[in-house]
Amino acid sequence: MRVKLLFFASLRERFSASEKNMEMDVPMRVEEVAKTLGLEEPGLLFAVNEELVPAGTMLQDRDTLAFLMPVSGGAA
Amino acid sequence: MNFITTRAIVPEAFFLMKADPASGALSTFFGIVRNHHQGRAVKSLYYECYVSMANRSILRIRTDLMARYGLANLYVLHRIGHLEVGETALAVAALSAHRAEAFAACEETVERIKRETPIWKKEFFSDGSEEWVRCGHQAAAQAEHLR
Secondary structure (H helix, E strand, C coil): CEEEEEECHHHHHHHCCCEEEEECCCCCEHHHHHHHCCCCCCCCEEEECCEEECCCCECCCCCEEEEECCCCCCCC | CCCEECCCCCHHHHHCCCCCCCCCEEEEEEEECCCEECCEEEEEEEEEECHHHHHHHHHHHHHHHHHHHCCCEEEEEEECEEEECCCEEEEEEEEECCHHHHHHHHHHHHHHHHHHCCEEEEEEECCCCEEECCCHHHHHHHHHHHC
């Protein structure tokens, strides 16, 4: 199965990529993918197909997994 | 609906919206790039966004708040990319029959976007350094939301 990974902001800079494809022989949980990538930032959030999900979520073929650092929008 | 733009936001445009004869209140908020952050001089900002998820997030917030406050309309526009001091990053305008709902909806829209919408901000300081803004309490609020 194949999962698309998305990186933004500091993570995009760290991986020098805004997206990557990951091939998996067996289904993995979100937290396992994060660990494989060395992502253990406190407060890191995960979105699968644009919805926030718990770290234990099992990924499906063709899912899009985004790693979201704690956000800060707006200016004021 | 698209709530994200790379173009300059013109605040004046929000005051030229088509009048709604049933609405007696228009409350607006503009988030403007300021020249300081925690005592350090800021030169400019860079906003980055997960566009498709941010649009979904803002649409959800807008739908929730329009229903809760009975608004005639709720406008939201967030700019991304490189912004200079004084430029508008976020514009919100709530249109309702009475002022209480317009004030409350405008404030809650801004707070929820800051808390829920995947938009990141990098500060470029006058001393040449740069830093992505991280806010731990917001992550905690989001994590709580998932339980």
